[in-house]
Amino acid sequence: MIFQVQPIESRRIALEGERWSSDPAIDVRGYTDLYGNPCVRAVLQAGRSSFSYDAVAMCPDATEDVDEEAPECLPDALPDATLLYILPSRYCLPDVLGNEAWSRFGGMAPGYRRVQAICQHVHDHLTFQYGSTNAWTTAADVNMSRLGVCRDFTQLAISFCRALNIPARYVFGYLPDLDVPVDPNPMDFAAWMEVWLGDRWWTFDPRNNIPRKGRVVIGRGRDASDVAMATTFGGPYLETMVVRSEEELGS
């Protein structure tokens, strides 16, 4: 198995008290994938296994940065490392959705507000519904069916950005409901996107579409196929999975 559950430590996020536990004991071996994400590999023994990861992530007491004046870069000004994020990928299809992207957003002034308009459109165009999409569902499918989960909202917005030559990458992580309870369902992993404007990546979340505190990034990639929570070989059966992400106050 390969797990992607560890937060990425950064200037904004420090980890404490990381703890892997498993029953029966399973050795995990860490590595970093091509995108720089922390991953672990493990071999499960035959029979039932349980596996857990715990940590305290120290986050800033602030929502993500916003700068409505941040400009888009002309293609020649894009840093080399961002160019990958304007290409199509398994689920993000700027090539298929290009006509629509240009007809909807091509006439708007470039910059941060255009990306906001993309997020607003996706937020309004899609309805959140568990079970409405599956492992084959692309951004183009979701654009037609108008149903999806956070993964799908994100991938559709990414597709529109890339079609306009705005680098956009898929982000996957923990997003606790702090003072903004959005979802009646139990906490799950969340997906949002980062978009290159000016000289840095900015966080946008077309699913929730409001600034949020407590985003803890696990992985970044071209789309959901790059950052699976668990990749399995040999067909093990997943009995249950629980993701808990809660505020630890007073610390």
Added chain:
Amino acid sequence: MIFQVQPIESRRIALEGERWSSDPAIDVRGYTDLYGNPCVRAVLQAGRSSFSYDAVAMCPDATEDVDEEAPECLPDALPDATLLYILPSRYCLPDVLGNEAWSRFGGMAPGYRRVQAICQHVHDHLTFQYGSTNAWTTAADVNMSRLGVCRDFTQLAISFCRALNIPARYVFGYLPDLDVPVDPNPMDFAAWMEVWLGDRWWTFDPRNNIPRKGRVVIGRGRDASDVAMATTFGGPYLETMVVRSEEELGS
């Protein structure tokens, strides 16, 4: 524009006499993409531009290595860096073609010969036809239409390998017709694949399906979307493109 035309220097390939020329003069700026491929960026001026790249590549006087005893790795034995190459990507769809991969090749003994069987099947199943596929055509489409170019042969074989958890990556380069004239059409860029078996990558070419001398790699990636010869912004019109790849004897 972004160009990927420079061969990758390696233990097998040395370059001499590299020369970029352009009219009007265009500055090129080199960089290396996420996969380690050499790329250059350039800004064309308004109006007509011509652009060329020349080099002499010193190749071994030998066809690619073959070892019919090379084993497949169990998933846990795969090096970290190979894991990316069992995932689906824009055009290679092991998720869609998985049932067919397992029903055709799942019962065969793992190893080099199984990959040969995949190549033989793809070689026989598809017919080469210029113009039969386009920029939206996936390996699943080609599997139905049974028509494609070297790009499509390669992406279908890659999809089958990945479905079986065999890492496979897309390779794009020059492949001169030395003593083995295969194609009546003028030389074009060629595509083939590399597959991880044992402790290294091996070259397979489901299009030609015979060992060849003179493979000169330009780029490697997950599929054709990662290694485009030219990526353009702003919609320039391509008047003509000529690729010449000839043996320079006596040197």
Added chain:
Amino acid sequence: MIFQVQPIESRRIALEGERWSSDPAIDVRGYTDLYGNPCVRAVLQAGRSSFSYDAVAMCPDATEDVDEEAPECLPDALPDATLLYILPSRYCLPDVLGNEAWSRFGGMAPGYRRVQAICQHVHDHLTFQYGSTNAWTTAADVNMSRLGVCRDFTQLAISFCRALNIPARYVFGYLPDLDVPVDPNPMDFAAWMEVWLGDRWWTFDPRNNIPRKGRVVIGRGRDASDVAMATTFGGPYLETMVVRSEEELGS
């Protein structure tokens, strides 16, 4: 609007006490579509409308006929009118699923039992889940996602039959839960299929996969696109729809 809600009267089904009611009063105009199905057209006024159709359908007290010895026809022996039902249609894709159909079922002895094997396979391969498919979902999509509703079970089985040159048509109707409660959800319209074997159409139901009493056919066609319960123009909003199908005892 166009409604398809009236049962087709036949040797097996007689109707009594048919009653259309609407508020405000709406004129309906009946016609018969290309497949011979009874349809009605109506123009709703601006504002809220309610519309209902009631009838008592007299059904035989017997499950559908079964004859495990019924033979498949060679193509030349198929009646002219059945030939339409081996072609692909919007959602039934024998052309896409042909390879799989032949590899799974091509080796079996032709006849009724082969169609049973198709139904059994579809029944086992798919899991029933409300909301898992949408108006763009084809039989090929469902074959991958393995989730669907009765519509999808039926269209996948139809696709496999057609790929084997067995005429199969889509049937849409009422199917009360008499003594066989299958579904905890409130009654909905149901879909099943009819397959031409020997000299007649036979009923198969890959969703329930057991003989049932009380099938009342509303329409038949190539797939679900031909027999919509309601087709609307001008985008009216559907507030609620209730389908009730209950046994009227003692009569």
Added chain:
Amino acid sequence: MIFQVQPIESRRIALEGERWSSDPAIDVRGYTDLYGNPCVRAVLQAGRSSFSYDAVAMCPDATEDVDEEAPECLPDALPDATLLYILPSRYCLPDVLGNEAWSRFGGMAPGYRRVQAICQHVHDHLTFQYGSTNAWTTAADVNMSRLGVCRDFTQLAISFCRALNIPARYVFGYLPDLDVPVDPNPMDFAAWMEVWLGDRWWTFDPRNNIPRKGRVVIGRGRDASDVAMATTFGGPYLETMVVRSEEELGS
């Protein structure tokens, strides 16, 4: 085999000197399909067969009717028999292309000129290229790839019409190059469409996009899947097919 090669006789087209010939002699049996098209069925013997159909079709010396004032019908005014031709079918996807249809043509005044605008757009958007599409290619695929043959031009224009609730059906027939040589390639079967406006079907040809003399209809249907020149069972190999359609002067 099923052949659709006989012209439909009508007020405009009379046939003379119809002659089937085959070697070895093959019995043909005529029937009329669900759409009213003449078809024949035949059983080929093992071994090589040749088969031909000849006739003289008397056509008016006039191009198809044009009436730029012909109105679109409101949905309620559409005749019952035209309603089938606003639904999606195997290759014509008004459901997938609906957003684009409404954004491109939704703001235009309804009527004949709007259908002309659709034809003009399709004519300009696509480039004719033999071999660029295959038996799985839908109107949505062609809209992206921008390459196709007359079949594809027609199916894309039909999809846009249907999305706007304008009934449109696929027509397949002979279209000799009389005084308007359009195509350097040998004559093939041709495809165009008929659209319901006012109180009748009108001919539109998005491929040629100019009025033509000598259209001889063989079949009409929802799309190309309904009107195949030849449908075969048992996998016979087609060695050659020649379609000749020439003007017979002086008669």
